Amino acid sequence: MATNGIGSAVKRKEDLRFITGSGRYTDDINVAKQAYACFVRSPHAHATIGTIDKSAAEAMPGVIGVFTGEDVAADGLGGLICGWMVKSKDGSPMKAGPHPILAHGKARYVGDHVAVVVAETYEQARDAAEAIVVDYTPLPAIADVARSHDSGVPIHDDIANNLVYDWEIGDKAATDSAFANAAHVTKVEIVNNRLVPNAMEPRAAIGHYEFGTDSFTLYTTSQNPHVARLVISAFVGIAPEHKLTVIAPDVGGGFGSKIFIYAEECVALWASRKLRRPVKWTADRTEAFLSDAHGRDHVSVAEMAMDQDGHFLALRVNTKANMGAYLSTFASCIPTYLYATLLAGQYKTPAIYCDVQAYYTNTAPVDAYRGAGRPEATYLLETLVEECAREMKLDPAEIRRRNFIPKDAFPYQTPVALQYDTGDYEICMEKALELADYAGFPARRQQSEAKGKLRGVGFSAYIEACGIAPSAVIGSLGAGVGLWESAKVRFSHTGKVQVLTGTHSHGQGHETTFAQVVAEKLGVAYEDVDVIHGDTSKTTVGMGTYGSRSLAVGGEALVKACDKIVAKGKKIAAHLLEAAEADIVFKDGSFSVAGTDKAKSIGEIVFAALVPHNYPAGLEPGMEETAYYDPANFTYPSGVYICELEVDPDSGVTEIQRFTAVDDFGNVVNPMIVEGQVHGGLAQGIGQALLENAVYDESGQLLSASYMDYAMPRADDLPSFVVHTTAGTACTHNSLGVKGCGEAGAIGSPPAVMNAIADAIGTRVSMPATPEKVWRAIQQSKNLARAAE
């Protein structure tokens, strides 16, 4: 292994700037002569927009321009799009309502962007925004997905019952038949609570049009600047792609919410051209709550058919998914191809059927949030499995073991489209039981009882599909793009390396991990590798970071680029060492002639390529290689999580005593970073289970629109975690053997927590399990018990 190469817990390259306050986030950037934008947002969940009186605002100090949806329409701009076509059971395409960058005619959720003011200072823009008079006529609104269909509230013209699509997967007949013959059926109703991603850096953008070159630069808080460039040019139509540079500099977290292309960044760019001034916009936190795409928000019914021994025979699921008021960039694929395809979990359930109805509501758009569909699938399945165990009077570990796909069954074709390449679920279960000291639980429960506390233990065995995604597969399922990734490796005269990747790091540490891969593959010093990302003028193509794809797809592209460097280096080495190319061996940064001590270092070879005085005839000078990689399959990380907690029956307060996470991520490049990713995911999953909830009232007002109302997990809400990555099973279809680790924690943890609470109090509550909810459930159980006596 190279020093600081693959497998080493190297300290991160990016940290020096972050710990000294020298990071460069979008709002830290200022462009000469920039003006500031402030948006007028709808205070109504649903309203027609009559006249907009801009006159008072336009007359205010510093105001440069005021624009509305009419101006957008007059300029003939297109709108924001949803890039994944999902078809209904009857083959009809999903119903996508128009999504203009400033609302036109109607506002469809509280926070909908109705007008924008641009002024010399932000304060002037904000003052003027308050002087704009919009003639709204409020309409009835619907926020609840379960009632959207029958609400009689038409959100988009010509879209009946607010139904975006009615989609299905699996074999309905086989599933129904298995249910008809089952010894036992367990049924649960599941609500997956709506969440606000809450990256700590609010969204921001600077649009900068330069008249002299007729070119555009957009600085933006994006997880995928290249897709932003594509959508803004091809669909919104503000700038042609070759004249538009999108720069996503340091980005303060994303968790999915910064994948999407948003109206505000488009407006900043468009307004810059209209005003011939750079236009800067930075969201405040309230705007973030109102207008960032939210996550989850499913209502489901799930049933498991079993034989008398608790073997799963069939799974049947119906889900209603909230899409919000408009379809966000990837919204349609989240509750379908990233959700229902995961319903096999780690189990060999032979028949599965799921249908999903997606609805518009008068709420912020809903799209991918850490895990994106897979947490919803895992919460549903692992809640159901735990209930199966209770009803069948089986230990929760035992019922899982009984149904695990055995390790000799891989590759394993599930009944819901995916083919798992590899896995060994027993290993994670065994290790988790050991680390959680499951055997010692009864004694600990007794100790808790002695203190008047209720102790519970809960399991979760998750699987996820990462490394998104094989282009041909997703293309056949309706994706509008291919999800390959690109990498470029570029040497300079002095042997230093620049790596350009189309993935984007916003906390994941690519600058470190990707440098480790290059150090390992090319035998250069880790310190001599610089990773560049997030600027479409530098890395010309890429597909961004989401779906735990950066290393599994982007890292593999990097390996392929390194392979090309080595292949070219061998030609040069053969020439310099006067040997046949076939006899050149490359190892640890040295090209040598097999069986001899004749060798050239990679630095010497690179120098020869850039100063080609003595060089193979016909070979191009230079040492710079680009590679693209399109994965053959998804990757399938898996793991077993065990949560042990105590509930205080007098207050309903839940305290996690021990959280054990055992994951199989395949090979690991930087164990320190991987553990950190798991920690962060666990916090978000535990947050969903115990604290977080995005609540709209009946009229569509977002009640939880600040940190005073939306319970973010804080340091004292969480325990330290027991995290273990097993040697596991390496991914079989990328050479690194990696699977992706970014989302696992958020996927696996909510059911473990909720199952533990159910175990502690003997009844199930919905997420988030607030003290009030838990206390009421305990009281209700007591009352029922009393009534029974």
Added chain:
Amino acid sequence: MTTVSMTVNGKAVTKDIEPRMLLSTFLRDELGLTGTHVGCDTSQCGCCVVHVDGDSVKACTALAVQCEGSQVTTIEGLATNGTLHPMQEAFRDNHGLQCGFCTTGMIMSSVDLVKKAKEQGVTLDEHYVRDGLQGNICRCTGYHNIVKAVLAGAQSM
């Protein structure tokens, strides 16, 4: 407009500003000290924590004019003569940060937390650190490595 003078990271500064200007805006926009981040508008997240006359303060909650005559230290002023503060080192050594956005405020709060604990003779432990960092939200790390970092940083402070 009004005139305000204070000492920021050891340097005297005087600026004409609007009286309504927040300290966070003053530091970021008037002085270009963009290490002080703004993550919310309700004084909850703690991304903007700086030290004013030796106490940690959420810079989004103070008006710049309230700091007239004060000694202000931001994250940019924490390292001395090019040597990182032990808490900065500890965050890097313990992977106590990911995206970096909350990090600057988190480090400033942690320095103050540890300094005050030592002054009061309190023994630092995990519980104390978690309790003391309630006012700083991190969405990336799950706090696990932040707690480790603060305890390690405290050792060398």
